[in-house]
Amino acid sequence: MEPVLRARGLRKAYRQGGRAVTAVDGVDLEVRPGEVLAFLGPNGAGKTTTIKMIAGLVRPDAGEVRIEGQDPHREPAALARVGAVLEGNRNVYWRLTPEENLEYFGTLRGLAPGEARRRGLRLLKRFGLLAKRRALTQELSRGMQQKLAIAVALVHRPRLLLLDEPTLGLDVEAAEHVKTLVRELAGAGQAILLTTHRLEVAQALSDRVAILRRGRIVAADATATLLARFSSGHYVVELEAPPGPELAARLAALGARIEGARVLYAGGPEGLWAVLEALRPRPLLRVERDRADLTEVFLRLVKEGRHA
16 A cells, blocks of 8 residues: 655754754655554654655755655645644634634635535534534634634545644643544545654554654654564463462472562563462552553653763
8 A cells, every 4th residue: 555655864953052953854754545654753843854755844954755755845735635734622713613713724725615514514523523613613612612723624524634733731631532533534534644742642553663863763663563572471370378488499499580579570471371370369450461551661762862
């Protein structure tokens, strides 16, 4: 399946204090239909500059961007294939109703007023906002405002959706609603480039991850593959209380390591059963394979960069 977005060798430098500072240095990105790519990095890593180059707002010094084969810097039609949801709901007017927002932005993006109205109503129904279509946007809850912002970004049916901090400032329930909506959009074939500092959100939503550090991609892979690469592979057995000396010695003979009330075992499943048999009949609080989460992976990569 051909990528909706393909960026190759993106570079951008700025003048700062009389010297050139490289913000983005050879970034490659791809997003395919139905895929969520989490584009992550610490502040100052170059994410915003990269997004602006993809959106046609900043021209790269080198490299190229293609949105379904078109260059957004030379072919304005490419920009019609992009929708964006900016941090803080900045792509909706608060003194307009949801219905008015969708009609206004739909016509702004080239739709006839009647078509913009029809598409807007369908999106409001799909996102559970139809009952609020004539309320002022400023009177909606934050979760509803964020749903409306996504609807506005989708009214012209873009092939690529840029999501910047889609759950920022939302309560738990509203954030879950927005995450469910993002999954549904991807499941329907939408290509999504997600930027967020909430790494648990990125882990829950992304198919692939690209991590930027000092303007360069330092890790890019399927989310599950990246997490497995940084996982120890240990089995973790958590007990109610630390084992006594005699049991600890038996567990050590089986290859297990004791850390307080946790028993760590690095062998295969067959050996794990021997460890569990040795622990019988002690109450077990948890048995699981130790796996890194995206926060741990991100911090390790950023820390490596600071000490490089």
